[in-house]
Amino acid sequence: MQIRNRLLALFVLLISFAITAQERELSVTASAELKNRVVEKSKNTSSIISDFEQYKHLDFLSNDIKSTGKLTYKSPSSIKWEYKVPFVYSAIFKNNKLYINDDGVKSNINLDANKTFRSLNDLIIKSVRGDMFDEEKFDISYFVNSEAYIVHFKSLDAALNKLISEFVLTFDKENLNVIQVKMIESSEDFTLLKFLNQKINQTVSDAVFTN
């Protein structure tokens, strides 16, 4: 029984090694090429409509907290998050203002008043587009596996670091769409966003962004 357990442990170890071994760091040249392609794609993205799944991971919980909804982005900087399950809530970021509809209760927040919150929201918009290659703000490293490119953005900004210490963006290998955004806190708790059924560059009416 003991031998069987040890063999099983070895097997699990080998499998996990094999899985991590699949992800490898890109060379400097390949990293630069990927960055250029993503920036170019981002420039040509005028809108994104996508379903999303959000997972909030807190170390002490038994399960991650899952919520789902719909995201609408329109260039240059209008974005709407509509949560549908398990609560109804929408947030629109437009012209440095945040418009909230909390299951019928409407309010708005001027983001000019809070620099950190505003820069975090800017970053979230950039992360959805994939365009956050700012080497003054982030220590950036590039990886690839069989299905996707994975880019780590470690924050170099002390104020941002208190909220999010690292963004990890996962890009579809074929079309370079951002398919996952992971925001890791310094405590290592994180929020993971998965994007599904993405539609790029469809016509989006401005009326979508009215509260």
Add this chain to the structure above:
Amino acid sequence: MRYLLISIFILVLIPSCSLSITKGLLENVPKREYIINNYFSDEEKDYIYKAKFQLLKHHFGGILIIKKIKTNHHRMVFTTEFGNKLFDLEFIEDDFKVNYVLDDMNKKFILNMLEHDFQTLIAQNNKVEKQFSNELEDIFQSNRDNYQNYYVFSKQTNELTKIVSASKNKEKLIISFLVTERGISTSIKLSHEKFKAIMDLNYIGKMD
């Protein structure tokens, strides 16, 4: 002189009798030594609530997460709907630990209020000092720090329906457990008398 003494007597007496929660009720000999709030008592469960907070005309929302770590030890995190943490608190025995709080909220009176409100909400075992009754309810008084907390139990269902936290002469905080399903309070309202602040909590976690 006589009127002065009567006035002083009334002034001293009135505040101690003016809590509406026990007004006109007869005090009984306590039937139990401790009363138990079991709404956050299952270590296997993640208690997740959608929170709506109203202060005067301002509205805020978020997700309130409560987890019992072990006996007399709870962790409580409040995040925005997007998952950004606003505070992360721990209640261990009678100690209060702030693991994280957003800079804007890191003020002593806010932390004191969070400690008192949430300690009152989750404290599981509470020593009974006095007991009162009316036709429909049993009301148990338990003291914590400088507050008298009154735990109201429905005689019909034996469920905890309300906690009223009061200073010597004034009710400060009312926590109403409005709906209970399978041992979980799925709708809770916290109202702060002084600040006219209300927090509504609606359960969005798993039921089983």
